[in-house]
Amino acid sequence: MDALQLLIGGVANGCIYGLVALGFVLIYKASEAVNFAQGDMLMFGAFLGIAFINEDRGDLPFLLGLVAASLCLGLIAYALDRFVLRAIFGQPQFAMVVLTIALGFVLRFVAGTIWGYDPVSLETPFAGEILSLGGLTLAVADLLIILATCGLTFVLWLFFGRTRLGVAMQASSQNQMAAYYMGIPVKRVNSIVWGLSGVVSAIAGVLFAAKGAVEPSVGLLFGIKAFAAAVIGGFGSLPGALLGGLLIGVIEQFAARYAPSGYSQIAPYALMLLVLILRPGGLFAQIAQKKV
Amino acid sequence: MNVQTPENVMEVRNVETFYGPIMALRGVSIDVPKGKIVTILGANGAGKTTLMKTVSGALDPEKGTVSFLGERVDGQEPDQMVRRGLAHVPEGREVFPFLSVEENLKLGAYTRRDREIGADIEMCYQYFPILKERRAQQAGTLSGGQQQMLAIGRGLMARPKLMLLDEPSLGLSPLLVQEIFGIIRRLNEEQGVTMLLVEQNAQIALNTADYGYVLEIGRIVMANDASVLLASEDIQEFYLGGGHGTKQRDQKRWKRKKTWR
Numbered sequence: 001m002d003a004l005q006l007l008i009g010g011v012a013n014g015c016i017y018g019l020v021a022l023g024f025v026l027i028y029k030a031s032e033a034v035n036f037a038q039g040d041m042l043m044f045g046a047f048l049g050i051a052f053i054n055e056d057r058g059d060l061p062f063l064l065g066l067v068a069a070s071l072c073l074g075l076i077a078y079a080l081d082r083f084v085l086r087a088i089f090g091q092p093q094f095a096m097v098v099l100t101i102a103l104g105f106v107l108r109f110v111a112g113t114i115w116g117y118d119p120v121s122l123e124t125p126f127a128g129e130i131l132s133l134g135g136l137t138l139a140v141a142d143l144l145i146i147l148a149t150c151g152l153t154f155v156l157w158l159f160f161g162r163t164r165l166g167v168a169m170q171a172s173s174q175n176q177m178a179a180y181y182m183g184i185p186v187k188r189v190n191s192i193v194w195g196l197s198g199v200v201s202a203i204a205g206v207l208f209a210a211k212g213a214v215e216p217s218v219g220l221l222f223g224i225k226a227f228a229a230a231v232i233g234g235f236g237s238l239p240g241a242l243l244g245g246l247l248i249g250v251i252e253q254f255a256a257r258y259a260p261s262g263y264s265q266i267a268p269y270a271l272m273l274l275v276l277i278l279r280p281g282g283l284f285a286q287i288a289q290k291k292v
Numbered sequence: 293m294n295v296q297t298p299e300n301v302m303e304v305r306n307v308e309t310f311y312g313p314i315m316a317l318r319g320v321s322i323d324v325p326k327g328k329i330v331t332i333l334g335a336n337g338a339g340k341t342t343l344m345k346t347v348s349g350a351l352d353p354e355k356g357t358v359s360f361l362g363e364r365v366d367g368q369e370p371d372q373m374v375r376r377g378l379a380h381v382p383e384g385r386e387v388f389p390f391l392s393v394e395e396n397l398k399l400g401a402y403t404r405r406d407r408e409i410g411a412d413i414e415m416c417y418q419y420f421p422i423l424k425e426r427r428a429q430q431a432g433t434l435s436g437g438q439q440q441m442l443a444i445g446r447g448l449m450a451r452p453k454l455m456l457l458d459e460p461s462l463g464l465s466p467l468l469v470q471e472i473f474g475i476i477r478r479l480n481e482e483q484g485v486t487m488l489l490v491e492q493n494a495q496i497a498l499n500t501a502d503y504g505y506v507l508e509i510g511r512i513v514m515a516n517d518a519s520v521l522l523a524s525e526d527i528q529e530f531y532l533g534g535g536h537g538t539k540q541r542d543q544k545r546w547k548r549k550k551t552w553r
Contacts, residue, residue: 164402171388171399178386180350183374183403183450 001135006253012142012211014249015149016042019204020226021233021241022156023197029173029236030193031085033096037104039223041198044107045073045205046122046214047115053206054123062124070202077198081191089187104219112216119213122206145207152203153242160238169193228272234282243283247271299325301454301486302347307356307366309339309346316342318510319356324454324488329480331489331501331518333531338507340490341383344458347488348380349373361453375403379452383459383490385443389432393423396431396442400449409449416445419475437468444472448479457489461496469493473500494531498522506531 020042027035035041052058053065060068080103088095121127126140160166172179172186179186208214208222229248233240248268256264275283302324309317316339324330334340345351347358349370358366360376370380379400388396397416401409417424420441426434431442440460447455457476461469473496479485491497498504498518506514506527514521521527 167391167395167399168402170391174388174390175386177350178382178388179399180370181348181374181380181382181386182399182446183371184399185369185371 002257003254005136005138006257007250008136008138008146009142010250010253011246012139012145012249013252014229014246015145016204016208016245017222017226017229017248018242018245019149019152019200019207020222021229021245022238023201023204024226024230025233025236025238025241026193026197026200028230030169030190031081031096033093034100034227035197036097036100036223037107038197038201039219039221039226040104040107040111041073041077041201041219042205042208042222042226043214043216043219044076044111045069045198045202046209046218047111047120047205047216048072048202049206049209050120050122050214051115054120066203066206069206070199073202073205074195074199077201078191078195081194085194086187086191104223108216108219115216117216119215121213122209124210127210139211141210145211148203148207149242152200156200156238165189165192225268228268232272232275232282234279234285237282237284240282240284301326301361302488303357303359304343304347305357305359307343307346307353307358309342309351309353311342316510317346317353320507320510320512321356322505322512322515324486325503326486327480327484328502329476329487329489329500331491331497331504332507333491333494333497333504333521333527334507335492337509339510340507341458342510343507344380344383344456344488344490348378348456350380371403374450377450377453378456379447379450379454380456381443381447381458381460384462385436385439387431387434387439387442387446390430392428393431393434393442394427396446397423397449400446401451403450412449412451416448419448419479420445437464437472440464440468440472441475444475444479448483448485453486455485455487457487459490459492461491461493469496476500494527498527 020038023041024035024038027038048069049065050057052060052068053062058065084103085096085099088099124141126144129140131138131140131143160170168179168184169189171182172184172189176186225248226245229244230241231244232247233242233244248271251267251271252264255267259267279285300323304320304322306319306321307317308315308319320343322330322332332340332343342351346353349365349368349372352367356366357364360373360378365373365376388399391399394413397413398409401412422438423442423445426438431439434442444457444460460472460476464472476487476489477500480487489497489501498521501518504516504518504521505512506521514526
């Protein structure tokens with residue numbers, strides 16, 4: 001029973017890691033570079049959620065606030081790619097790495113200036129509510145996080161598999177030049193991917209804020225853990241990113257419970273190291289040899 | 293200059309294209325008449341692919357003009373060129389490896405919104421029956437020849453007014469090359485697709501095409517009907533490998549020069 005309890009808590013945390021990792025992978029596939037501001041986008045999304053939903057701020061219903069926050073962050077991310085990152089299109093990857101690290105700083109300070117540096121938490125209708133099921137005591141927030149992640153994953157799966165834009169996104173990530181030759185406006189599609197990544201980050205941020213307090217530097221640690229999740233999944237695979245996030249969430253919980261104190265901090269990275277040694281491409285590596 | 297004759301789908305005039313500091317095209321002019329197959333021959337590094345990329349908008353020319361269907365198009369983005377009716381089948385196939393064969397074909401019709409896409413996919417399957425068998429398979433797992441067929445079919449799906457074929461024979465067995473060029477010929481005759489064909493395999497290219505250009509280090513050095521080129525001594529010697537039979541031994545080969553130098 002104890003283990004099951006831990007597992008559910010871990011999965012809930014892992015869902016958030018997974019969603020941020022998903023944001024990483026989306027952008028990595030579109031721009032072929034890692035967006036080191038991903039964790040800060042989560043933080044910004046969380047603050048936007050708080051600004052829309054909390055009683056003393058926007059006072060919107062939870063769902064409406066969630067939608068508003070994700071639309072806002074989606075637009076911000078789209079604009080970031082359209083106006084900032086496209087300016088360095090064609091530069092070496094390192095330029096993008098430095099630029100996204102800088103963007104992270106900017107987001108952190110903007111958030112601090114607007115919302116202050118004190119921890120704030122999101123007021124939700126289900127805050128602190130607990131569901132007793134047999135011998136299990138489950139936080140409603142955890143269950144909702146798991147449900148929301150499942151729903152979002154399903155929507156994304158439909159989007160990438162079934163819609164014209166989704167397939168075009170896959171195509172431009174697999175072969176950018178050929179996508180151009182098909183008439184796909186690759187640059188605009190990339191900006192839309194950034195927007196999508198913003199939407200996913202905002203949802204992850206609001207879910208995160210539903211569980212705990214948010215302050216401007218929260219994205220830093222989160223980004224690193226989610227990065228580890230994406231690496232475990234095999235950077236470039238969407239299901240891999242989610243799985244990597246879940247694994248990290250679960251192992252962290254179990255390490256915190258059973259391992260000596262402090263080990264829960266390094267457990268995710270130990271797992272990443274192990275995966276890199278055993279399967280250097282990650283769990284879901286998409287590597288194809290080009291035929292000549 | 294630049295008087296547009298209605299028969300020409302594409303006219304390229306004095307185009308100069310650079311790769312960084314390297315001048316890859318040194319003033320190239322070609323015409324592609326409607327309904328014909330025009331081929332561009334040349335060795336490695338002659339600038340054939342550069343010319344294709346310039347024409348399809350992937351590279352911008354430094355000087356010169358490209359007109360397509362009577363309008364100037366140099367400096368346009370590749371996706372706009374597709375919307376204007378130009379399909380580029382790139383060198384080395386460049387299929388989308390993790391998408392299925394059918395998804396690849398559908399992406400070929402990305403710019404179209406009509407209801408006949410399904411019928412056109414069936415048409416592709418008629419020309420390339422093997423693709424129908426493999427329709428659900430990931431394109432990256434196809435053989436080289438099948439990928440080339442998919443790339444051509446994908447280009448066809450845009451219902452292009454001009455199709456650029458960049459080295460369709462690359463890395464294929466002689467038998468497969470025959471088959472692919474047979475289909476290229478058929479597409480031209482039955483569907484009326486105008487084609488600009490780049491090839492290293494001069495023999496098959498000249499046998500397929502109506503008109504040919506020879507490109508050497510960024511310049512057009514010969515231009516004529518394909519049959520004339522096929523019979524020309526220079527082409528025989530430098531692109532078709534001999535043709536002098538036993539006499540070759542008697543001849544002082546090292547003395548023979550290309551007439552265009």
